[in-house]
Amino acid sequence: MSAVNGHTPNGAGAASYDAIVVGGGHNALTAAAYLAKAGLRVCVLERRHLLGGACVTEELWPGQRVSRASYVVSMLQPKIVADLELTRHGYHPIPLDPEFATFASDGSPILLPNDKRITYEQVARVSKKDADALEPFDRLFDKAADFLKPLMMRPPPALGSKRPTDVFELLREAGRAAGMSRRDLAEIFRLMTMSVGDLLDDYFETDELKGAYASSGVVGVWAGPYTPGTAYNLLHHALGEVGGVQGAWGHVKGGMGAISEAIASSARAGGATIRTDADVTSIDVDGGRVTGVTLAGGEQIHAPLVLSGAHPKHTILGLVGAEHFPQNVADDMRRYRTRGASVKINAVLSEPPRYVNAAPEVAEQLLHASVAICPSVPYLEQAWQDAQRGKPAEGPYIEVEVPTAVDPTLTDDGTTVVTMFTQFGPWNEEGWPEGAREEYAQKCFAMLAEHAPNVPDAILHYEVLAPPDLERIFGLEGGSIFQGEQGLDQMAFMRPTPELSRYGTPVDGLYLCGAGTHPGGGVIAASGHNAAQVVLRDARRERAKARIRRPRQTSSSAS
Numbered sequence: 001m002s003a004v005n006g007h008t009p010n011g012a013g014a015a016s017y018d019a020i021v022v023g024g025g026h027n028a029l030t031a032a033a034y035l036a037k038a039g040l041r042v043c044v045l046e047r048r049h050l051l052g053g054a055c056v057t058e059e060l061w062p063g064q065r066v067s068r069a070s071y072v073v074s075m076l077q078p079k080i081v082a083d084l085e086l087t088r089h090g091y092h093p094i095p096l097d098p099e100f101a102t103f104a105s106d107g108s109p110i111l112l113p114n115d116k117r118i119t120y121e122q123v124a125r126v127s128k129k130d131a132d133a134l135e136p137f138d139r140l141f142d143k144a145a146d147f148l149k150p151l152m153m154r155p156p157p158a159l160g161s162k163r164p165t166d167v168f169e170l171l172r173e174a175g176r177a178a179g180m181s182r183r184d185l186a187e188i189f190r191l192m193t194m195s196v197g198d199l200l201d202d203y204f205e206t207d208e209l210k211g212a213y214a215s216s217g218v219v220g221v222w223a224g225p226y227t228p229g230t231a232y233n234l235l236h237h238a239l240g241e242v243g244g245v246q247g248a249w250g251h252v253k254g255g256m257g258a259i260s261e262a263i264a265s266s267a268r269a270g271g272a273t274i275r276t277d278a279d280v281t282s283i284d285v286d287g288g289r290v291t292g293v294t295l296a297g298g299e300q301i302h303a304p305l306v307l308s309g310a311h312p313k314h315t316i317l318g319l320v321g322a323e324h325f326p327q328n329v330a331d332d333m334r335r336y337r338t339r340g341a342s343v344k345i346n347a348v349l350s351e352p353p354r355y356v357n358a359a360p361e362v363a364e365q366l367l368h369a370s371v372a373i374c375p376s377v378p379y380l381e382q383a384w385q386d387a388q389r390g391k392p393a394e395g396p397y398i399e400v401e402v403p404t405a406v407d408p409t410l411t412d413d414g415t416t417v418v419t420m421f422t423q424f425g426p427w428n429e430e431g432w433p434e435g436a437r438e439e440y441a442q443k444c445f446a447m448l449a450e451h452a453p454n455v456p457d458a459i460l461h462y463e464v465l466a467p468p469d470l471e472r473i474f475g476l477e478g479g480s481i482f483q484g485e486q487g488l489d490q491m492a493f494m495r496p497t498p499e500l501s502r503y504g505t506p507v508d509g510l511y512l513c514g515a516g517t518h519p520g521g522g523v524i525a526a527s528g529h530n531a532a533q534v535v536l537r538d539a540r541r542e543r544a545k546a547r548i549r550r551p552r553q554t555s556s557s558a559s
């Protein structure tokens, strides 16, 4: 296929493509792969020395590779895995087994695998009431997931649009909703708007169980467990699957960067050019349409289409400039909330954590699970209150994984990688003061050491990525791990703003394709997929319009 919209190269000596994709995050790479597959000449430009954005494996210490930001997969869309042949290109998930675990008040582990019978028995040990509540709790999530999952792989409905296709899409969703009982719809609506703390109080009584589940409800959000809307965040994390098991999570062979590398490999196979160390300093616009980009150092690259997978605030207000947008779009973008409170700790240990208070086979199983340590919902609320006051939590929650337990190839010397996703630690203008990271990390290691006392002496290296570090390294403004907060006011047709929610923008040829668009954060790849479909659809419409215009011109010139 030749250039879209009949574009011809302009600018003597400057490279020219059909489409430029800004950023080499997994969403941008996905968009590039679909566009390349459709025959477009595509160029991806990533600022860092390696691809993947927050879905990356980095050699942090010689011979020791770590999923530096995201660390487990679930939401990556099966259709994209199939379309882009990601398995052939090196993507191999390894299911967490057991999926999840925590500790009872007496320190004994509670394993929460995908096997419902085992989970029932494990929970019944601490509370028969809670074990009985698991089934209705799961059923609620399954119903909500059935309704929401199909929405991920298409643009959100265009509310207020009178275009026949948009109205049809709205009617289709209304029809799907009409197919459900009023009771089910009410329950889903409630689930999507209430706090995770209130939801868990409805079902369970055991503090440690509620604390562990609640921690998943506040992953990545600037909110506490009693903040309305956080139950949706728990649901958001249950919308995926691994190996066909609904809601399951997994490690990835080679770390999370193997996903980005597989997508990049698929894009290259389609003919895409991918450059790293290519910092885009402006997306260039002339007469209301994009013309290309300029890189640090002054190099210009031309294209009639530019997709950006970088943070939407950075794209709209920084790279393009507010002056190219209607006032309301720029104002909405300015008020887009993008605060984060997640702190990632990446460590290499000389040996795996040795969990005490567990039979040897259970201790081994814990190395294969996501282990959440969060004693109760009020404990989590207190951690959030600390962050709101501008300081790292006195008592953080931690979620621990040991990826080398399932993929020893991550280190060359047999050492153990341990990742800890933790909250809450605030972003602030001045950054974290000297010593604050160390102090916070020691608290987290001490929490783990209560269950695995060998950990402190086994630590060889670690790094602490506080919100200002996530912003500096990955371009995640305000430290929001999802490229923007995920309150309901910033999801679906509101993400990142109403006018920008369907990937296109008021600037002709400019599209957004990162996690700051529907369906939001996580290694999903749907934003990249959906944006590419919209680009291709718009190109088809342009060509159809051009065909309609041509005969008219012919008849008028004949008269």
Ligand SMILES: Cc1cc2nc3c(=O)[nH]c(=O)nc-3n(C[C@H](O)[C@H](O)[C@H](O)COP(=O)(O)OP(=O)(O)OC[C@H]3O[C@@H](n4cnc5c(N)ncnc54)[C@H](O)[C@@H]3O)c2cc1C
Pocket (backbone or CB within 6 Å): 022, 023, 024, 025, 026, 027, 028, 045, 046, 047, 048, 051, 052, 053, 054, 055, 068, 069, 070, 071, 072, 073, 074, 075, 278, 279, 280, 281, 309, 310, 311, 314, 319, 342, 344, 421, 470, 473, 474, 475, 476, 480, 481, 482, 483, 513, 514, 515, 516, 520, 521, 522, 523, 524, 527
């Ligand atoms: C600490 C952490 C833990 C997480 N854990 C998980 C998890 O376990 N599982 C999960 O599913 N999700 C997780 N997430 C969320 C998930 O990683 C992200 O939502 C997802 O990776 C976003 O992908 P993206 O492609 O949309 O954007 P990003 O990954 O943000 O990529 C944007 C890219 O654009 C580049 N860029 C920015 N500006 C420019 C410029 N001017 N020029 C060129 N390039 C530019 C950046 O360098 C970056 O590579 C986590 C995120 C973080 C930060």
